[in-house]
Amino acid sequence: MKVAADADRLRREGIDVVDFGAGEPDFPTPDHIKNAAIAALAANFTKYTPAGGTQELKQAICERHRADFGTRYTPAECMVTVGGKHAIFNLIQALVDPGDEVVIPVPYWVTYKDVVNYAGGTCVFVDTDEAAGFALTAAMLEPHLTPKTRLVIINSPSNPSGAVLAKEEFIRIHELVAGRGVLLLTDECYCQFLYDDAPFSIASVPGAGESVVVAGSLSKTYAMTGWRIGFALAPAPLIGAMTKLQSHSTSNPTSIAQKAAVEALRGPQDSVPDMLAEYRRRRDFVVTRLRAIPGVSIIEPKGAFYAYPNISVAFRGGKLKSSLDFAEKLLSQAHVAVVPGEAFGTADHIRISYATSMHELERGLERLHHFIQQAS
Numbered sequence: 001m002k003v004a005a006d007a008d009r010l011r012r013e014g015i016d017v018v019d020f021g022a023g024e025p026d027f028p029t030p031d032h033i034k035n036a037a038i039a040a041l042a043a044n045f046t047k048y049t050p051a052g053g054t055q056e057l058k059q060a061i062c063e064r065h066r067a068d069f070g071t072r073y074t075p076a077e078c079m080v081t082v083g084g085k086h087a088i089f090n091l092i093q094a095l096v097d098p099g100d101e102v103v104i105p106v107p108y109w110v111t112y113k114d115v116v117n118y119a120g121g122t123c124v125f126v127d128t129d130e131a132a133g134f135a136l137t138a139a140m141l142e143p144h145l146t147p148k149t150r151l152v153i154i155n156s157p158s159n160p161s162g163a164v165l166a167k168e169e170f171i172r173i174h175e176l177v178a179g180r181g182v183l184l185l186t187d188e189c190y191c192q193f194l195y196d197d198a199p200f201s202i203a204s205v206p207g208a209g210e211s212v213v214v215a216g217s218l219s220k221t222y223a224m225t226g227w228r229i230g231f232a233l234a235p236a237p238l239i240g241a242m243t244k245l246q247s248h249s250t251s252n253p254t255s256i257a258q259k260a261a262v263e264a265l266r267g268p269q270d271s272v273p274d275m276l277a278e279y280r281r282r283r284d285f286v287v288t289r290l291r292a293i294p295g296v297s298i299i300e301p302k303g304a305f306y307a308y309p310n311i312s313v314a315f316r317g318g319k320l321k322s323s324l325d326f327a328e329k330l331l332s333q334a335h336v337a338v339v340p341g342e343a344f345g346t347a348d349h350i351r352i353s354y355a356t357s358m359h360e361l362e363r364g365l366e367r368l369h370h371f372i373q374q375a376s
């Protein structure tokens with residue numbers, strides 16, 4: 001958000017900024033979804049809905065999750081939230097008390113840490129190995145589980161690294177976590193954007209009903225970031241507690257957006273593979289182009305729409321001290337906006353969002369190449 005604000009300020013000063021900061025699809029919301037919202041307005045579907053969302057939408061969420069992953073959630077185990085972020089917020093506020101520990105693999109999406117801190121919980125970070133593709137393993141996780149562990153958060157595909165947890169390892173992690181009576185939060189925000197593997201949800205394995213919470217989002221899947229519709233799938237008592245919290249904070253997600261969400265989930269799904277094909281083309285271009293910069297390494301992203309190159313070569317010249325410093329100077333001097341790795345818990349990386357046009361990718365990566373050569 002800060003990167004976007006800084007880039008915006010420069011743009012208003014008339015500077016030609018290439019923006020790789022934004023974590024949102026550059027595609028418009030598909031027309032059939034927009035039309036459902038227009039129809040909802042015309043039909044005056046503009047009143048409060050139940051706090052946890054309409055029965056119709058909860059049903060549509062459960063049906064889509066079942067069709068995609070083979071799960072068997074019912075509306076009592078589902079709530080609609082104001083974006084996937086709000087599902088995570090509700091869960092952590094409902095579950096985590098001061099002194100409780102929440103395990104978060106590094107690199108992580110920045111919000112987890114702040115939401116846990118806000119609940120008074122303690123974040124326990126687990127480093128992953130860049131050379132092994134930033135993939136968490138059960139063996140890495142095990143020493144970090146203690147009697148105080150309340151929750152383990154997994155985000156696959158990952159923002160920021162694009163890493164995808166192999167299905168077998170994900171199952172091992174779930175067995176370990178569930179065996180300790182700990183909940184596993186699976187953040188499925190990018191679950192439809194996988195380049196090699198078939199979409200998989202850990203919620204589909206036997207026994208997951210009691211030990212897994214799914215945080216889902218329509219934001220990226222259907223290019224609906226501004227509509228603010230996400231959901232949680234969880235054991236019914238937890239959904240009850242989270243809905244209570246939501247009822248006294250935001251009340252229901254917007255009624256009109258909920259109607260659009262029903263259409264997104266039940267209507268034609270072809271926009272999803274179309275977007276994925278375009279992301280793949282861009283991913284391939286970005287990886288090839290980054291690897292052409294001497295000293296820069298990049299783990300090929302297996303999902304989502306982010307590249308997370310190691311740019312520590314740029315620190316060698318002594319002019320740049322950290323990726324934060326790198327990102328600030330890249331923006332002020334070369335006019336390219338990226339997010340520094342510090343935001344995600346690592347100091348040697350930057351996050352490049354390739355949810356932008358090929359033209360912008362070409363221009364921005366050219367500038368980045370030149371900037372790194374000057375610095376290193």
Ligand SMILES: Cc1ncc(COP(=O)(O)O)c(C=O)c1O
Binds near residue numbers: 083085109187219
């Ligand atoms: C990993 C991850 N989870 C959840 C979200 C939440 O998205 P939203 O609140 O728009 O559904 C995001 C958004 O960037 C994300 O990157």
